[in-house]
Amino acid sequence: MKIAFYTLGCKVNQYETQALKEKFIDKGYEIVEDTEFADVYVINTCTVTGLADRKSRQYIRRVKRINADCITAVIGCYAQVNPEEVGAIAGVDIVAGTNEKNKLPLYVEEAMAQKNIIPVYHVKDYQELCEYEETGSITSMESRTRAFIKIQEGCNRFCSYCVIPYARGAVRSRAKEDILSEAKSLLEKGFKELVLTGINTALYGMEPGFYQDEEMIVDENGEQRKIYGIEVIVRALNALPGDFRIRLGSLEPTVVNAEYVKHLLNYNKLCHHFHLSMQSGSNAVLSAMNRNYDREMYFEMVNELRSADPRFGISTDIIVGFPGETERDFRDSVDMVEKVEFCKVHVFKYSKRPMTKAAQMKGHLAPEVKNKRSEELIRIAETAAQNFYTRLSGCERMVLFEEYDSKTGYYRGHSDNFIEVYCKSEEDISNTFARVTMDKPYRLGMLGTIK
Numbered sequence: 001m002k003i004a005f006y007t008l009g010c011k012v013n014q015y016e017t018q019a020l021k022e023k024f025i026d027k028g029y030e031i032v033e034d035t036e037f038a039d040v041y042v043i044n045t046c047t048v049t050g051l052a053d054r055k056s057r058q059y060i061r062r063v064k065r066i067n068a069d070c071i072t073a074v075i076g077c078y079a080q081v082n083p084e085e086v087g088a089i090a091g092v093d094i095v096a097g098t099n100e101k102n103k104l105p106l107y108v109e110e111a112m113a114q115k116n117i118i119p120v121y122h123v124k125d126y127q128e129l130c131e132y133e134e135t136g137s138i139t140s141m142e143s144r145t146r147a148f149i150k151i152q153e154g155c156n157r158f159c160s161y162c163v164i165p166y167a168r169g170a171v172r173s174r175a176k177e178d179i180l181s182e183a184k185s186l187l188e189k190g191f192k193e194l195v196l197t198g199i200n201t202a203l204y205g206m207e208p209g210f211y212q213d214e215e216m217i218v219d220e221n222g223e224q225r226k227i228y229g230i231e232v233i234v235r236a237l238n239a240l241p242g243d244f245r246i247r248l249g250s251l252e253p254t255v256v257n258a259e260y261v262k263h264l265l266n267y268n269k270l271c272h273h274f275h276l277s278m279q280s281g282s283n284a285v286l287s288a289m290n291r292n293y294d295r296e297m298y299f300e301m302v303n304e305l306r307s308a309d310p311r312f313g314i315s316t317d318i319i320v321g322f323p324g325e326t327e328r329d330f331r332d333s334v335d336m337v338e339k340v341e342f343c344k345v346h347v348f349k350y351s352k353r354p355m356t357k358a359a360q361m362k363g364h365l366a367p368e369v370k371n372k373r374s375e376e377l378i379r380i381a382e383t384a385a386q387n388f389y390t391r392l393s394g395c396e397r398m399v400l401f402e403e404y405d406s407k408t409g410y411y412r413g414h415s416d417n418f419i420e421v422y423c424k425s426e427e428d429i430s431n432t433f434a435r436v437t438m439d440k441p442y443r444l445g446m447l448g449t450i451k
């Protein structure tokens with residue numbers, strides 16, 4: 001049997017698709033590309049924006065044109081939040097929500113046996129999503145160098161624009177021993193970078209009753225202190241032997257603060273790059289978003305990181321056009337982008353999402369205003385990133401090379417502070433670390449010289 005997967009959205013979705021692929025391979029299926037003929041198509045959807053829903057629908061409609069008799073299984077966040085809408089699309093056989101991935105092989109077998117004419121739904125109410133669904137350790141990734149490790153599920157922050165808590169359910173963390181055993185097996189397979197991912201990784205282990213006993217350590221100042229949250233996992237992974245590094249997929253400023261990130265800097269395998277979603281530079285908008293920090297607290301975290309390492313890489317997400325966002329508010333976001341010099345800014349136009357508070361708010365802005373602000377902020381963010389790169393010229397960073405880039409004739413990799421780096425090399429340096437002197441901005445990254 002041939003099966004194809006099409007994945008939208010975040011690193012967690014990509015991790016879950018990989019885990020599913022391995023389950024179907026164990027059952028004797030052959031994995032084919034999502035453009036090829038297959039007996040089964042699995043679409044792992046995203047619903048973070050209206051555009052994500054549209055892309056999910058486009059692909060769902062496409063698979064029946066490739067094979068009219070295929071089984072079409074739609075899983076993931078769009079299926080969880082809007083099962084009826086998904087099920088109404090012609091040709092959908094299975095609609096499976098969050099926490100239903102482990103059972104998907106069974107659902108596919110049932111669909112093949114029963115040849116139902118109407119879709120079969122496997123979707124629980126998001127408030128029932130309280131168990132961590134252990135999908136088992138993955139053993140490979142598309143990349144040979146970097147592997148994602150899912151450590152956490154769900155979110156309880158309910159930022160007013162965000163649909164994710166309704167798609168993913170309550171905060172629940174993966175057992176530490178499962179994370180460590182997956183990490184060890186991936187390192188044995190030669191992966192050099194472990195990317196910790198989750199819906200809100202900073203909330204790791206924060207749900208009541210997760211820890212039997214508190215973890216106390218003697219920290220860098222010789223003081224006893226309790227560790228919690230993602231530091232527990234970073235500390236455990238940092239202690240594993242071997243030449244590898246740890247990268248955090250994202251870190252929510254709604255959970256961590258300057259003092260917390262300072263502690264994380266004590267772990268030498270942890271990359272000096274954090275994806276700290278700022279969302280807006282305006283305190284009025286941050287408050288309306290229910291993001292329990294203000295621009296001063298965010299900046300304090302940036303200063304803490306940059307005082308430890310002046311070229312600490314910080315990337316972020318910013319929403320423009322949030323309901324009621326004034327020109328003054330937008331200027332505050334521009335100002336933060338110029339001040340922080342993010343290495344990368346993902347700019348999103350506000351998208352009305354079902355069940356969210358912001359959807360009911362007054363002052364929704366016209367698409368033209370959102371488009372204009374988005375274009376302007378993308379331009380300003382690119383200039384700020386170039387300024388950050390220029391400040392890196394002449395500095396040394398550790399780079400993990402991923403592959404030879406035949407188009408440029410360089411080996412391409414990423415520095416610890418998450419800059420794409422291109423270097424010349426006579427020998428094959430794929431999947432190896434090298435100390436590099438950063439030269440000048442090049443493409444979406446920098447040229448460098450191996451020391």
Ligand code: SF4
Pocket residue numbers: 155156157158159162163164165199200252254
């Ligand atoms: S922290 Fe806010 S933006 Fe992030 S997943 Fe949770 S609700 Fe969504």
